[in-house]
Amino acid sequence: MNAVTAEDLLDNAARTLAPDPADNALVPLIERGEAPRETLAVLALEQQWVIPADRTAFRHLADRADPASAAFFAALAAGEDLAEHRLSAFARACGVSPERSRTYVPRPGCQAYPAYVAWLSLNASPPDAVVALTADFSAWGGCCARIADGLRTHYGFGDEACAFFDLFAEPSPELDARATAAVRAALDTGALDLDLARTHGRLLQAYEALFWDSLRAAP
Structure with a gap:
C-alpha cells in the first residue's frame, strides 16, 4: 500500500508544483530559434557554476540521510558528474573559451x-x-527537451552539443525508483512532512523561474 502511496505522492507533487508555462519566456525563444547565441553562452557559463554546487549539496544530503534517501542523493551527485562532462561540449559549441x-x-x-x-x-x-x-x-526535464529540440532545429547544434540537455530530458526509471523507495521509507517511519516538502518545492520552482528570467536579461 505504501508503495502506491509513495508513487501517487510524487506524481501529485509534480503536478501541483508544476510551473505555469507562461512564467518562462526564455525556453520558448530557444525552442523557436529566437534567443541570441550570447544567451546560450551565458546559459552554459551559469551551469558551470550550478553543477558543482548542486553536486556538493547532494553529497551532503546523502551523508545526512537514511539509507533509502541517501541512495537517491548519491545517484543525483553521480549524475552531476556526467552532466559536467556533457556541458563542456555545449559550452564549446556556444563559443565559450576557457x-x-x-x-x-x-x-x-x-x-x-x-x-x-x-x-x-x-x-x-x-x-x-x-x-x-x-x-x-x-519541470526541468521538460525545459531541457524543448531546448535540445530548438538547438538542433534552429542553431545547428549536433548530438554532442545537445547531450547535456538530452541527459535531463530522458526519463530515468532508476532515479524514479530511488525517489519512490526514499518516500516509501519516510512514510513508513513518519519522517516526511509533506507540507514542508511542498514549501521547499514551491521555492525551488520560484528560484528556477528567476534563473530563466536572469538569463533572458543577458545582453
Missing part, C-alpha cells in the same frame, strides 16, 4: 537556485528534499 569560463562572474538571479539547494542540504529533512527536488526535476 578564459571566459575562468573569469566569468555569475548572475545572482541564476545562482539563487543552487544557493537554495545548498540551504536544503543543511536544513531540510532529506525525505522532504527528495519530494521537492523530484517535482522540480520534472
Whole structure:
C-alpha cells in the first residue's frame, strides 16, 4: 500500500508544483530559434557554476540521510558528474573559451537556485528534499527537451552539443525508483512532512523561474 502511496505522492507533487508555462519566456525563444547565441553562452557559463554546487549539496544530503534517501542523493551527485562532462561540449559549441569560463562572474538571479539547494542540504529533512527536488526535476526535464529540440532545429547544434540537455530530458526509471523507495521509507517511519516538502518545492520552482528570467536579461 505504501508503495502506491509513495508513487501517487510524487506524481501529485509534480503536478501541483508544476510551473505555469507562461512564467518562462526564455525556453520558448530557444525552442523557436529566437534567443541570441550570447544567451546560450551565458546559459552554459551559469551551469558551470550550478553543477558543482548542486553536486556538493547532494553529497551532503546523502551523508545526512537514511539509507533509502541517501541512495537517491548519491545517484543525483553521480549524475552531476556526467552532466559536467556533457556541458563542456555545449559550452564549446556556444563559443565559450576557457578564459571566459575562468573569469566569468555569475548572475545572482541564476545562482539563487543552487544557493537554495545548498540551504536544503543543511536544513531540510532529506525525505522532504527528495519530494521537492523530484517535482522540480520534472519541470526541468521538460525545459531541457524543448531546448535540445530548438538547438538542433534552429542553431545547428549536433548530438554532442545537445547531450547535456538530452541527459535531463530522458526519463530515468532508476532515479524514479530511488525517489519512490526514499518516500516509501519516510512514510513508513513518519519522517516526511509533506507540507514542508511542498514549501521547499514551491521555492525551488520560484528560484528556477528567476534563473530563466536572469538569463533572458543577458545582453
